[in-house]
Amino acid sequence: MTVAQDLSHDRLIHDIPMTARADMRVPARVFADDELWAQISRDRSLEQLVNVATLPGITRFAYGMPDMHEGYGFPVGGVAALRAADGVISPGGVGYDINCGVRLLVSDLSADAVRPRMQELMHELSRSIPSGTGRGGRLSLSEAELDRVLGEGCRYLMERGMADVDDLEVTEANGSLTRADPSAVSQRARARGRDQLGTLGSGNHFLEVEVVDDVLDEEMAAVYGLARGRVTVLIHCGSRGLGHQVCTDYVRLMDQVMAKYDIHLPDRELACAPFASPEGQRYFGAMCAAANFAWANRQTIATRVRDVFHRFFGDAGALRLVYDVAHNMAKLEEHDGELLCVHRKGATRAFGPKHPETPPRYRAAGQPVFIPGSMGTASYVLAGTDQASALSVGSACHGAGRALSRHAAKRVKPGHEVRRELEAAGIAVACLSSGELAEEAPFAYKDVERVVNVVHEAGLARKVARLRPLGVVKG
Amino acid sequence: MGVSSELLSHTAEVRLRVRAPSLGELAAEAGRALGQIQLGTTPPVASSPWRDLEIRAPDRDALLVEWLNELIFLAETERWVGVDFEVLACDDMTLSMRGRGMVVDEPPSRVKAATFHGLKIGPTPAGLEADVVFDV
Numbered sequence: 001m002t003v004a005q006d007l008s009h010d011r012l013i014h015d016i017p018m019t020a021r022a023d024m025r026v027p028a029r030v031f032a033d034d035e036l037w038a039q040i041s042r043d044r045s046l047e048q049l050v051n052v053a054t055l056p057g058i059t060r061f062a063y064g065m066p067d068m069h070e071g072y073g074f075p076v077g078g079v080a081a082l083r084a085a086d087g088v089i090s091p092g093g094v095g096y097d098i099n100c101g102v103r104l105l106v107s108d109l110s111a112d113a114v115r116p117r118m119q120e121l122m123h124e125l126s127r128s129i130p131s132g133t134g135r136g137g138r139l140s141l142s143e144a145e146l147d148r149v150l151g152e153g154c155r156y157l158m159e160r161g162m163a164d165v166d167d168l169e170v171t172e173a174n175g176s177l178t179r180a181d182p183s184a185v186s187q188r189a190r191a192r193g194r195d196q197l198g199t200l201g202s203g204n205h206f207l208e209v210e211v212v213d214d215v216l217d218e219e220m221a222a223v224y225g226l227a228r229g230r231v232t233v234l235i236h237c238g239s240r241g242l243g244h245q246v247c248t249d250y251v252r253l254m255d256q257v258m259a260k261y262d263i264h265l266p267d268r269e270l271a272c273a274p275f276a277s278p279e280g281q282r283y284f285g286a287m288c289a290a291a292n293f294a295w296a297n298r299q300t301i302a303t304r305v306r307d308v309f310h311r312f313f314g315d316a317g318a319l320r321l322v323y324d325v326a327h328n329m330a331k332l333e334e335h336d337g338e339l340l341c342v343h344r345k346g347a348t349r350a351f352g353p354k355h356p357e358t359p360p361r362y363r364a365a366g367q368p369v370f371i372p373g374s375m376g377t378a379s380y381v382l383a384g385t386d387q388a389s390a391l392s393v394g395s396a397c398h399g400a401g402r403a404l405s406r407h408a409a410k411r412v413k414p415g416h417e418v419r420r421e422l423e424a425a426g427i428a429v430a431c432l433s434s435g436e437l438a439e440e441a442p443f444a445y446k447d448v449e450r451v452v453n454v455v456h457e458a459g460l461a462r463k464v465a466r467l468r469p470l471g472v473v474k475g
Numbered sequence: 476m477g478v479s480s481e482l483l484s485h486t487a488e489v490r491l492r493v494r495a496p497s498l499g500e501l502a503a504e505a506g507r508a509l510g511q512i513q514l515g516t517t518p519p520v521a522s523s524p525w526r527d528l529e530i531r532a533p534d535r536d537a538l539l540v541e542w543l544n545e546l547i548f549l550a551e552t553e554r555w556v557g558v559d560f561e562v563l564a565c566d567d568m569t570l571s572m573r574g575r576g577m578v579v580d581e582p583p584s585r586v587k588a589a590t591f592h593g594l595k596i597g598p599t600p601a602g603l604e605a606d607v608v609f610d611v
Contacts, residue, residue: 043486070486072592072608096587096610132581191552202585203611241551244587244610248544251591256533268536268591402487406611435515 012458015061016050023266024053030064031392031458036450039403040068045075051266052080057087057275059340063392065347066454067371067401067446071095073269076346077401081393082275084332084339088263089280090272091250091287093343095328097201098246098287099294100238101348102370102398103171103324104381105302106224107309109231109316111211111470118428121209121312122471126430128304129207131200131475139197139300146194150182153292154299162303170359171324172349175295179332181285185242186249189286193242193293198300204399204440205237205475207301208372209428210379210467220383220464223365224322232467233309233319234372234379235301237475238328239294246290250283275341284330284341291329298324322381323359323368325349327398335389342393350396350461352386369461373400373448375429375440375472376422380452382461396460400448409444410435422472431474440474480508489586489609490593496602498535499565502542503572505607509546510558510576512609513583518558521575526555527563528572535567536594539605542570543589551582586611 014037016028028049032040040046045068052074053062059081068077073092082088114121130138141149148156154175157163168174200207210232215221226232239246254271257279258264263272273279302321309317330343351358351367358367366383373379377400388394404412415434418441422429431437456463478495491508495501510518530545532538549555557576564571587610596605 045486070488072488072590072610076487092590092592132584188548188552192548203587241584241587245548248588252537252541255537255591268594271591405484405486406489407482407484433515 012454016046021050024050026053026058027061028053028064029061030068031454031460032066033450033454036066036446036454039446040064043070045070048075049078051270052078054266055080055082055088055090055270055272056263057082059083060393063395065395065397066451067397067399069401071345073267074343074345077397078345079347079393079395080343081335081340082343084275084341087275087341088272089275089284089330089341090270090343091247091254091283092269092271093345094247094287094330095345096244096247097238097328098243099291099326100328101294101298101324101326102234102236102372103298103302104322104370105233105305105319106226106322107231107317107319109313110229111231113313114209114231114470117312118471122428122430122473124308125207125305126473128308129198129200129301129473131202138195138199140195141197146190147182149197149293149296150185150289151180151292152176153295157296157299163299167299167321169361170321171295172326175299175324177288177291179285180288180292182289184282184286185246185289189242189245189249192245193240196240196242197297198304199240200237200301200475201240202436202475207305207473208234208469209471210234210469212465213468214466216463216465220365223362224368224381224464225320226381226465233305234370234467235298236372237297237301239290240297242293243290246286250286253279287330291326295324325370333394335393340393344395346398347395348398349394350384350388351394352384352388354386358384369396371397371399371448371452371455374442374445375469376425376427376442377448379467380448380463381465381467382452382455383464384461385459388460391458392460396455397451400445400451402444403446404444406439409441410438412443413441414438427469428471430472436474478504480504483606485608489611491607491609492604494599494602494604498567498596498603499562499570501596501603501605502539502565502570503560503562505539505543506546506557506560506574509543509586510556513550513556513586515585519577521559522577523555523575525573525575528574530570532568535596536591538568538570539596539607540589540591540594543607547586547588551584554579554582556583
């Protein structure tokens with residue numbers, strides 16, 4: 001806390017004091033330079049962040065990351081630390097896509113080895129990894145198998161030969177939250193998720209083949225196994241319909257019990273219950289189960305990608321998992337000796353070298369942090385810092401952040417033009433919907449370089465490497 | 476006054492404004508608009524038979540959210556997208572509707588959920604108006 005207070009007049013920190021609104025329990029703090037602050041101020045995200053500051057049991061600040069923009073309940077890029085002992089847990093503070101997250105895999109292939117076959121490769125990847133349930137690639141589960149995925153996540157996939165010890169070591173929480181309670185996941189949620197393991201979903205979900213085009217910290221890049229010119233794969237997706245329904249179910253439940261706990265909030269979507277209450281514990285168990293489903297989903301997709309790369313490039317196409325990190329989660333964490341339920345909505349952990357949850361093989365660098373840009377722009381690999389615990393309860397941003405609404409993006413440029421421009425820049429595109437391509441166009445997002453620089457300069461995470469897209473599969 | 480719907484600005488999600496003379500017609504129009512968002516185009520003529528849908532909720536804001544989330548659930552689990560609705564009965568806590576639509580090849584997963592965020596069903600000179608934010 002001392003560090004954060006010392007930085008309160010820093011040019012990259014914008015504080016909203018508790019006097020701004022009578023119901024705030026803590027101040028709000030946004031990490032942004034002047035231009036990002038101006039962008040953030042244009043939509044409703046600051047009002048949403050102030051709403052977060054009213055949650056019972058919130059401590060320190062309601063934090064906004066540099067990619068923050070308007071969401072529902074929490075802003076996207078919002079972080080809140082709530083005391084586990086007397087604070088609340090809010091399904092809307094996690095979001096509908098529970099454990100939406102990113103994993104990065106790296107190969108020994110060079111871009112030159114891959115480029116001649118990019119169109120063919122992207123076609124095969126899009127065929128093998130469907131966005132929905134209607135085509136091949138998904139893993140259909142019996143009720144018993146679904147229970148094991150919910151309860152054990154990637155550990156169950158390891159038993160099925162779809163993951164190995166190395167994969168689990170470099171997945172947040174080893175891809176398996178032990179507090180998961182499959183019995184707290186409704187039949188409706190199971191019905192939505194049963195046929196969706198191994199699918200990308202839609203919206204901003206994607207799979208990108210990229211190349212490491214710049215190394216910004218040689219030592220830390222070496223720790224992560226990243227070297228200039230190497231081909232990587234970045235996968236962004238979450239818990240699909242199962243997670244969406246878990247959130248829907250528990251927003252409804254929390255909405256109905258808030259009066260019992262005498263909780264009054266400015267936004268009904270923030271509906272919550274004490275973390276320690278039966279309702280809070282039941283949601284936490286269901287959320288952990290949905291998170292396990294999401295990790296298993298990304299692991300299943302990674303298995304399909306590995307199969308495709310092996311068919312195309314043989315043993316040279318082997319893909320090693322660098323790390324898998326969650327974006328939308330509530331995690332029990334200790335900061336400054338206090339047990340907190342840290343809600344990250346469109347934000348990621350950024351734990352430093354000394355943190356016990358940083359994988360042993362990354363103790364020299366810190367936990368890898370991924371900040372994807374947009375189709376057509378760079379993505380970044382960073383390393384978490386020990387000081388981030390005091391600065392932002394160990395959090396950093398999860399992407400570039402939207403600057404334009406989907407509707408506005410489509411008005412700027414139609415999808416076929418976006419596709420043509422990406423292809424002219426040497427990026428192979430596999431996306432069935434021109435409309436969704438337009439919605440996710442590079443100009444719809446903030447400047448990722450600017451966002452990453454704020455994260456680096458504020459000390460939330462340190463730049464390690466830059467990735468440039470070669471091909472993208474849009475969900 | 477007739478019914479109408481329009482998309483309003485939202486940086487990341489979809490914000491829908493719906494107007495109608497009554498709560499039931501407001502829900503019906505919101506359901507039609509949701510079908511259009513899910514299909515990504517103006518819906519063709521409904522091809523499925525009519526089906527009955529019943530919703531209960533503690534108040535009318537929750538009723539609208541529950542109704543829309545039921546349609547999202549049906550789209551994802553049955554691949555049924557409703558595009559045409561008739562109100563059979565409606566009060567602040569119950570909605571009885573019949574609907575017809577179409578069965579699609581791919582379950583439309585574009586819309587994850589209808590949210591309570593900023594939701595308020597309010598009066599207008601000619602009926603009711605509501606803004607609903609969908610997570611997409």
